[in-house]
Amino acid sequence: MDQISYAEVEKALKKFRPFLLRDGGDYELIDVTNDGIVKIRLLGACEVCPSSDMTLKMGIELTLSERVPGFKKVEQVY
Incomplete structure (x- = not known):
C-alpha cells in the first residue's frame, strides 16, 4: 500500500x-x-458542537474516502 x-x-x-x-x-x-489514518483537531465552533462526530464521519471522512486513495479513517485529536 502506498502511503x-x-x-x-x-x-x-x-x-x-x-x-x-x-x-x-x-x-x-x-x-x-503510514497506515492511512488522518488525525484532525476541530477548532472554533466545531470544538463544542454536538454534531462534531457527524462532521468528522459524514463530512471529513466521506470527503477523504472519495478523494484520497489509501485513506482508512479519521481520528479526532483533542
Whole structure:
C-alpha cells in the first residue's frame, strides 16, 4: 500500500473547509499516518458542537474516502 501524503489530504480537505468556516468552525490537520489514518483537531465552533462526530464521519471522512486513495479513517485529536 502506498502511503498517503499530507499534501493529498490537505488538497481534499480544502473542498470541505468552507462548510466549517461558514458555521464558525475550522480544522487543523495534525498527522497523516503510514497506515492511512488522518488525525484532525476541530477548532472554533466545531470544538463544542454536538454534531462534531457527524462532521468528522459524514463530512471529513466521506470527503477523504472519495478523494484520497489509501485513506482508512479519521481520528479526532483533542
